[in-house]
Amino acid sequence: MTLDRQARLERLLARHRDAVLSEGPNGTSALHRKDQLLVAARHADRAHAAVERFTERRDDLLEVGVTRLHLRPGAGVEPLELLGQLRTHSDGPMAVSLNHLLRGEPNYDGGPYGLPKPCAPMPKPTAVDTSARRVFAGVIDTGIVSHPWFTGSDWFAQVSPDQLDPIPAEVDYELETQTGHGTFVAGTLLRQAPTAFLMIERALGDDGVGDELELLRALSRLRSRLSSSEETLDVLNLSLGGYTVDDEPSPLLAEALGRFGKQTVIVVAAGNSGSNRPFWPATLKSCVAVGALETDGARRAEFSNHGWWVDACSVGANVCGPFIDDGHEFFGFAEWSGTSFAAPRVAGAIAGFAASKHLSAVEAAESLLDTASRQCHPDFGVVVE
Template sequence: MTGDQPSDPLGDEGALGTPWLPSAAVLRRHGARVLDVGRGAGAPTVYRAGVLLAAEPPSLDRCNGVLASTGMQLTADPDARLRERADRRRVRTVHLAATPDSDPAQVDAWTALRALRESGHGDHLSLDHLLFGASLIEGSPLTEGSPLTEGSPLTEGSPLTEGSPSTGGSGGRRPVDLILPAPPLRRTAAELGDRRPVVAVLDTGIATHPWLDVPAPGQPMPVDGFTSIDTDLQAAILAGQERLIAAGNRLQRITDAWERPVRTGSVVGALDSHLGHGTFISGIVRQVAPDATVLAIRVMHSDGVVYESDLLTALDHLADQVEMAQAGTGGRMVDVVCLSLGYYVEDRGDARYNIRLKDRVNRLLAAGVVVAAAAGNHSTSREFFPAALPGVMSTGSFNPNDAKAMFSNDGPWVRFWAPGAALISTFPAVSGSRGPVWTAQAGNAAGRPARRESLDADDFSRGFASWSGSSFSAGLAAAEVAAVLLANAGTDPALRLSQLDTPSSRERASRALMAFPE
């Protein structure tokens, strides 16, 4: 569904060759709608239809007086006062509902927000955007379901087209069989002689993989393993989702840190578009900075969707943890945050309403945490947030030959570049239902397989994949920062990671970023 045009469209700047739109199934699944800025302005804004974000508690009487003519109303949260007293900085989600005599299908956050802003009561309110993982995928919204591409014997697995720029071989994930040895073993804490740098990967969570020290779901995480999780944060994200569900919102729950497919009701068994996204990024960190620790935080669903309200909850929690650690009152240090996700703001005038996201990123930056974010994959100069926020390590993608990848967003706001095309990393050992397109008998030679087949692009049982996207450029940038932090700490005592105070953290971050000239 397309909303009304905003008041200040971006015109033709950064126009896309092909418009990007999430599928109708994704919109329904997450209770979302599309605000298409139109006139070739690039990728549209996607938002939750029944939710607004508030910087301060809204005046229900005043707001609902304005909204009466729209057939909508804001509803009170019975626990809001308790949460306000606990911490006034927390993200506030406000539920939008139909008035008793109105059609619930007409509830639309953008229509309500525009009416409130025009009346002078909406400056503290904003949309709850859907952010999307910034990876190139086979079965993307550009081609999903098309009779020309989807499962066609003319394109899928055909030796005439496989790896063609017009099919998945140019950017879609592919299983690979890795024959290289595993990355170097991590040094023990005693051998390291310092605190490990922590890279928080806010993504699809974790999956079992030997490179990542991740056991089977439900088993305890190893002490001082490469990957760690934060059960308190995952519980806070789930609690926020449960409140919105209780208020009548349609959304998908995130119950814990483990990679899981979204619930679609499908019995086909195909792998979700972003399944393995977080595991792939964690593997990049493992290859580049094996002595680091990945803090895997699940905010992204396996179809690539991130609710802005969940992301804000996670960023709040991380900033709290870092500030407590620096003050010596508990908490946990985080050195780098990887955000391989993003969205496009409604228009230039509405960029100021990024304050919800900007405030939380600024808290991390002020604490000396490096924030690396993906520039996006829509070949546009239109700002992709959070990458376009000041101070963020906004990262675009190179091809293997060091040319800028055709898919990568670009513009003055993209300040860093890293390889992001056809990278190889860890992936959940899963197999989908698609199977090979071509199979044939191969004879009966003893000890040899009895069949031939084309590549099964849905079989990742070896646990490795090739994938492309600025998601992975950002993951690589985050990993390289962690490696530089370790190297600097080994040569300069003033940059040791065990020094937790804020000035030391800021100096470490500043010196690390000097290794990556803009």
């Protein structure tokens, strides 16, 4: 492990004292909240009864449909062992997961690859086709900041304080901070789909770290907003994710994403570890997993994950977009690299095509991701410009 990777890991664990790095059965590792199991509410009583002797307390989170079981410290049992027992229980399998950490960068040594760098100001995206329909796009990330690209729009007027990106007093991109990540992602999507009405939710802290439960909460809030407005979400962008200890998907996250229905296209960053290891939730069949290309749009970026599960790819290296204005280095725009920024290019392309052609997002995605008529990379999916 390089010093940089070690420093990132140590700083993350120092800030998140309830986090632990565990090794799985295949020799792989993943970060998760220590001594926490997440269980679908419908299985909560059975799960609690099955592991009660190891349990310190339970939190029934009715608004999310999940129960969190806190295991007793020093209970003498591995959470992964309990996970396997509950998923294969003799009375019937249960939907249960460790509370894995998720990041705007996939790992403590991941990305967005490299540091953001200042770039020249860019013109605000404007719609050329005034007849284009309004599309609705969800962005769950670190939140956003007020930016000239956003202010004055009807969607930004609905952004609440809880959906803003908290800017820490000291910003150290060398080790942990991802302040501005959500702003960059939202702006990248808007460049492709200027008519989009963005619905922002925050699941990651200013260090770019969250966990499965926080993502489940953000998804629940977004569904509630959609229900209240009676709108249909065309596209959901998740420039975040992580690995699981056993390389298996979380059934809770799969169910939560499935509740948006087949009319919503869910686009997820494939991760920045240069690996073909399954990265979640991108690897879910219900999601469009997006890898990153170099600036020439022809070659896979070295940092980008790849594999049979990657559906699409777009430029993710040296992307320019809206950023924070810190008054001395960044004046509202930056250049950054990562699958985090390839994903909203694809999400925006789908939303923009749906808007201009008056198609559903699903129809637009089927057209743009048609492997028979589009350029494809082996283990890297369809090229989306």
